[in-house]
Amino acid sequence: MEKRVVLKNCGVIDPRDIASYLEVDGFKALKKALKMTPQQVIDEIKASGLRGRGGAGFPCGLKWELASQAKGAEKYVICNADEGEVGTFKDRYILENDPFSLIEGIAIAGYAIGAKKAYIYLRAEYHFLLDLVEEAIAQSKKKGFLEHLDIEVREGAGAYVCGEESALMDSIEGKRGEVRYRPPFPPTSGLWGQPTIINNVETLTNIPSIIFNGAEWFNQMGTEKSKGTKVFSVSGDVAKPGFYELVLGSPLRELVEKLAKAERVKAVQIGGATGRIIPYALIDTSLSFESVLGAGAITVFGENRDIVDIVSKTMEFLAEESCGKCTPCREGTEVMAETMERLVRGEGLKKDIKVLEELAETMMLCSLCGLGQAAPIPVVDSLEHFRGEYENRIRQN
Amino acid sequence: MNKTSRDRGRLLVLLEAAQDKSAHISRETITELAESLDISIGEVYGVASFYSFLSTKPKGRNVIRICKSLPCLLKNAQTVIDSVRKELGIKPGETTTDGRFSFELTNCIGACDKAPAMMVNSDVHGDLTSKKITKILQGYK
Numbered sequence: 001m002e003k004r005v006v007l008k009n010c011g012v013i014d015p016r017d018i019a020s021y022l023e024v025d026g027f028k029a030l031k032k033a034l035k036m037t038p039q040q041v042i043d044e045i046k047a048s049g050l051r052g053r054g055g056a057g058f059p060c061g062l063k064w065e066l067a068s069q070a071k072g073a074e075k076y077v078i079c080n081a082d083e084g085e086v087g088t089f090k091d092r093y094i095l096e097n098d099p100f101s102l103i104e105g106i107a108i109a110g111y112a113i114g115a116k117k118a119y120i121y122l123r124a125e126y127h128f129l130l131d132l133v134e135e136a137i138a139q140s141k142k143k144g145f146l147e148h149l150d151i152e153v154r155e156g157a158g159a160y161v162c163g164e165e166s167a168l169m170d171s172i173e174g175k176r177g178e179v180r181y182r183p184p185f186p187p188t189s190g191l192w193g194q195p196t197i198i199n200n201v202e203t204l205t206n207i208p209s210i211i212f213n214g215a216e217w218f219n220q221m222g223t224e225k226s227k228g229t230k231v232f233s234v235s236g237d238v239a240k241p242g243f244y245e246l247v248l249g250s251p252l253r254e255l256v257e258k259l260a261k262a263e264r265v266k267a268v269q270i271g272g273a274t275g276r277i278i279p280y281a282l283i284d285t286s287l288s289f290e291s292v293l294g295a296g297a298i299t300v301f302g303e304n305r306d307i308v309d310i311v312s313k314t315m316e317f318l319a320e321e322s323c324g325k326c327t328p329c330r331e332g333t334e335v336m337a338e339t340m341e342r343l344v345r346g347e348g349l350k351k352d353i354k355v356l357e358e359l360a361e362t363m364m365l366c367s368l369c370g371l372g373q374a375a376p377i378p379v380v381d382s383l384e385h386f387r388g389e390y391e392n393r394i395r396q397n
Numbered sequence: 398m399n400k401t402s403r404d405r406g407r408l409l410v411l412l413e414a415a416q417d418k419s420a421h422i423s424r425e426t427i428t429e430l431a432e433s434l435d436i437s438i439g440e441v442y443g444v445a446s447f448y449s450f451l452s453t454k455p456k457g458r459n460v461i462r463i464c465k466s467l468p469c470l471l472k473n474a475q476t477v478i479d480s481v482r483k484e485l486g487i488k489p490g491e492t493t494t495d496g497r498f499s500f501e502l503t504n505c506i507g508a509c510d511k512a513p514a515m516m517v518n519s520d521v522h523g524d525l526t527s528k529k530i531t532k533i534l535q536g537y538k
Contacts, residue, residue, distance in 0.1 A: 086466045089507040124450040125506040127519040157413060157448030160504060174408030176447040192406070235468035235509035242510045269467075272505075299468055299509075313467055317504055 001247045002259070003221065005229045006205050010097035015132060018139040021100040027145050029208035033108045034148075041112040042068060045207070047215035049227035054080055054163070054200030055271060055295040056370065057226075063197050066187035067113040070195035077109045077118035077149070078172070078191065078198040082156050082163040084123055085272035086317060087297035090231040091201035093243050095122075095129050098205070099136035103151065105204035107140075108211060110149035113197055118151045121168050124158045160321035164369050165198040167323060178325045179369040200295070202231055222248035226288035230296050237302035238262040246287065253283045256300055264303040267385070272297040273314050273321075274374035277307075277381040307386040308393050311378045312340035318375045329372025332363040336379060348394040353383065405434055412445055420460075421452045449503065457492040457499035459537040462516040465502040468509035477513045478502065480527040484534060497538070 004010075013020040021027070033041050046061030067075060079102065083091040094102060106118050122130060130153060137151050159177045161167045166180035169191045190196025206228060210218045219227045226248035232255055235241045239261035246255060252270070256262045268278045270287075271294020278285055278292065285291055301310060319337040324330045336359060339352050360376030367373045383390060408430065415426045422445045431438045445451050463469075463478050478489070481500060485493055492499040508514035511523025522533050 083507055084505065086505040087468050087509050088505075089509055092507050123507070124448075125503075125516065125521075128521060154410070155413060156450075157409060158450030158503075159448050171409060172406070174406045174410070174444065176444055233509065235512060236471045241512070273466075299471075301471070305471075310467065313470060317466060321504065 001250055001254075002245060003229050003247050004245055005209055005218075005221075006094065006101075006202055006231050007098075007243065007245045008209075009101060010093065013098060013100070015097055015099055016135060018100060018136070018143060021098075022143075025212065026100055027104055027140075027143075029212040030104050030107050030111075030145060033111055033211050038068060038112045038114060041108060041211065044211060044215050045112070048210045048218040049215075049222075049225075050203065050206055050210060050218065051226065051289060052200055053202035053206070053230065053295065055085070055293075057289045057293065060199065060203055063187055063199075064109065064112050066185075067195045067197045070188045072195040074117065074192075074194045075113050075115040076191045076194060076196040077106055077113065077115045078165075078168065078196060079106055079118065079120040079204055080163060080165065080168060080198055080200050081126065082121050082123045082168060083126075083201070083295075084160040084163045085274075085295050085297050086314075087235050087269070087272050087299040088233050088295050089235075090233045090243055090296055092126055092129070094201050094205055094231070095126065095133060099133050100140065101205045101208055102201055103136055103140050104145070105207035106151060107146060107149055108207050109197060109199065109204060113195070115197075116149060118149055119172055119191075120151065120153045121156060121162070121172060122153055123156045123162075127155065130155065159323075160317075161323040161369075161371055164371060166369065168198065169196065176323075178323045179371075181368065202296075223286070223288050223290060225290050226293070230287065230293065232287075232296040232298050234260040234298045234300065236298075236300040237265070237305070238300050248293075249286050249288045251283075252278065252285045252287055252298075255287065255298060256283065260298075260300065262300045262302075265300055266303045266305055267301045267307065269299040269301070269310075269314075269378070270294055270297070272299075273317050274371065274377055277311075277378055277385065279385040307382050307389050308340065308343050311382050312337070312344045314378045315340045315375075318371070322371060322375075326366075326368035326372060328363045328366040329368065329375060332359055332367070332372065333375050335359060336376065340379075343390065343393045346393060346396040348390070348397055350394060352394065353387075353390055357383065405436060408434060408436075408441065408444055409448075412441075412451055416451050420456045420458070421454055423453075427453075455492075457496050459497060459518055460499045460501065460516075461534075462501045462503040462506070463489075464504070464506045464508065464512070464514050466505035466509075468505070469512040469514060472512040474513040476527060477515065477525045477530060480530045481534075484530060498534070
């Protein structure tokens, strides 16, 4: 079911004028939060059941609580606006149309964990949004809403892996965006070794509504383990690509066929390059953390698309974007990309499928971060649902 | 955090500024930054060469980046790539002899709702067709 929670102000307010945001109850949640204790704010977010919208789905309130309890000379809030996942563009839409809700969310987060400094890490591809976001911060500051917290925008410079939280922190520290060994996790030791929370744009944009309306209002939407709504970015073979916000647990069919008007669908990739590939037979799958979700990238493939070709392009992307720090990911993505490319050329060997499957297992078990651990998913899923297409390619040789 | 690590933390910001100013990060810039931040040249080069939007080689006045990720490929990004190639007479990875354009392919730029899409410098252009390409490129001198 469609419902606007995160996108409620998009197209309604003027993103360049804070007055229009104040007219729609803007910053009232922050005022309310500042009258609560930081722990009460955290408890409210915990009770809401809000989970991270960047793909991993970690409970937001718990993350905040860990950072709030951790000892550190300084604490940091980071907003991950490095939306690099293939087929994802919903954070761009939020930033473009409602930067104030995000800023209010960050301000509440800062108060809750006791941070005095926050960063918005904006991907280089979204440089055109920099002025808008900085202007929104300046207006919020001028109105006195950011007395407890300084918000600075830092720009990325073109690296998919910097959307991974530990690589992102290294990038803010001015280093190569390579992932870190964990533990320690960011809430205890993050940016410059200090307690840090890193939340996605959409997660933080949910915060003002939860505080303003209460946890109970929020957790009545969705399924048992997936509360609230999710913004989806739909692209590929559909008549109406774009942004759709649905209550969590809605069926994939509603999004793909009813809203985005896709016809004769072969498969859908959910969650971008490292996302699941769902064949049309499973189109009634529910969109939730219990089932399949990711950051909400939905790429639709029509009947005439070649799955081996699609997976090959996906692996090429992952091989390019692997940061190279750990061997399973650095070498694994390369070998997978080479093998897939060979299959596309019709030069596949009989042993290729077995090699891909063995390699997938190693990468999933041994890679350092989510990139390498999830990189084999498209291969594994397509081998499960479209094995015949691989075998045909090999037979051609 | 002490002052040194605060300064070191600005390395990426400084590199981005240098890139904006002279369209690439020169050897001299790398040496100067290493000296002023008291870190090795290798460390500065390591950061400068990690990010795809930073370049240690000179580039054209305008950089074209066509998205080659799946959502754009599904919407015929290859036609757009071929049009730019024909229009400018250069392949991806090359710069026109007059220094007006550098031409690159890039990964998802988050404009899949208007695929096929490309960036020219920081501007995003979407729903591209061969006809549109000619007109767009005329706008960059």
